[in-house]
Amino acid sequence: MLRFLARRLLGALVITVLISAITFFLFFALPAEPALMSCGKNCTPDAVALINKNLGLDQPVPVQYWHYMAGIVAGRDFTVGHCPAPCFGYSFSNQQPVWGTIVDRFPTTLSIALGGAAVFLVVGTGLGLLAAAFRGTWIDKLFSSLSLVGNALQIYFVGVVALAVLVSGLHWMDNPAYHPITEDPVKWFTGMLIPWLVLSIIFIANYSRMTRSLMIEQLAEDHVRTARAKGMGRRTVFFRYAFRGALAPVVTLFGIDLGSLFGGAIITEFTFSLHGLGRLAVSSVSETDLPTLMGVMLVGCTAIVVANIVVDATYALIDPRVRLA
């Protein structure tokens, strides 16, 4: 297990470094004059030169990249002052440290991702199990037609309709907003409920279809038939034997989906005006705030890479046939 983790961590590090290098190069080497983006509309050549000097943009890109990565590990000194580790540089648009903004925004994204993921995992696999248990009956047929429509729903449509119906139409709920769970758990829950439900809708269809077909496959396996033949209860066989076998691929998909949500549930955040990482990425795109964008990209990519490792480790716990090498 330790050797496996060490190897995977090393691989993950290589991938992260490569992605950061590519992204950095794309952001800071391709545009003719990155400083122009920081400088605004009325920009003099002197101002550009000053920005270049202050941000170290006058150096070759590989050197800049080295300073950037070193800054994340050990902090960095700019002419404007010291930037403590982890230093992701200063935003082009508000001159604040990027890391501070990311730390500020992350709890919102985390809340959306965890809550939404819990809903779609439980409801999605639950519906899939029901459909498999009642295979061929009206329940199964109803669910499969629903999942066809569910698969076609988009957050930017369902979200707006949900707001129109639940908030401005029936006044059942307030507009979604983020309240820290440490301050007011009830407000946190009610404020996040609509985003969770809407976010999970687009995933539920996928999870229920996958669980259903995996369960049907598993229920036809020899060991399941044997267990039934020796007199084990239908329920025990269904959950202890078949479900366990079907779980591994579901966990894989779940880990990857959750990992990419941590990088920002962009469309959900945008639809409900929640200020998470995704929203931060979008606003830094419209302000061409490259350092902030770079920081969010790195966080998102790290989340995906870490999620992949966790998935592989969990896989081995669920399925004893998988050997970690």
Added chain:
Amino acid sequence: MTTVEQAALTGRSPGELTWRRFRRDRAGVASAVVVAFFFLVALAAPLISAVYGKDPTTTYGLDEPGLLNTYGYPVAPNGGISGRFWFGIEPTLGRDVLTQLVHGIRTSLLIATAATVLCVLTGVAIGVTAGYAGGRTDYLLGRFIDLLLAFPSQLSFIAFTPVVYALFVTPGKETPTYLRVVTLILVLWVLGWMGLARLLRGQVLSLREREFVEAAKVTGASPWRIITRELLPNLWTPILVQATLMLPSMVTIEAGLSFIGVGILEPTPDWGRMFANGAHYYESDITYIFFPGVAMIVFVVAFNLLGDSVRDAFDPRTTR
């Protein structure tokens, strides 16, 4: 032997059999008709506007008093639907919703189709190369695919669009619409082909060990001939199925990008941007977002059903 029996025993090519199976699948034919309808609408958008007598950019509500109230919302009920404006008019600007939607579908489908074609071509080229060449080539291409898959896709779509814009246009200047379209296609393409490539690589790996490929090799066929004549005909099914699944997802991604404001901008009509506008108006006029929303659901459902039917037609053994 009677003539009737002769007729019954005519040989049919696999293609003909596939076509027959597809035609018998009623859901498949219906969804194909719906999909064809959307493409027809996209192609004939200027014609539809001409016949209908309106265009997507004229601000009818501002030009003519009596269509919008003082708050900028349509006076007529249900978003201003009338005999003249079939799908109503847009709040604030008072543009015609039907022509906006039709032209928006045209923009979105153009981008999605171009990106899908490019992704399929790249996926086929790289997947088949990796699978057939094997060894070091396969390893390197595999790692390259892994690397691209590790990019957070939604975030990358958003982050890389301005970079590509900056590549063509100096910051501060307007980006022309055609460049925005090209950029979106480029971004969707670069991060969209890996799934298909990986799938095809696996298929080629198992196909190239089969007897008919061995036989072709023994007779001295060139690798190019083996790939085009022996391998590709066996790969049409996954390619077509993946392409029919890819296109609607490209449409929804492109719409998402326009929704959050990094895709196509005003005044070019765009399917996704209608959702962004609708999200501003929903409290007073929900009708506006209804038409693009329902159209998109119908489109995606029809495309997914078509994908299932295509798979069934090509491979009658699959069961759903």
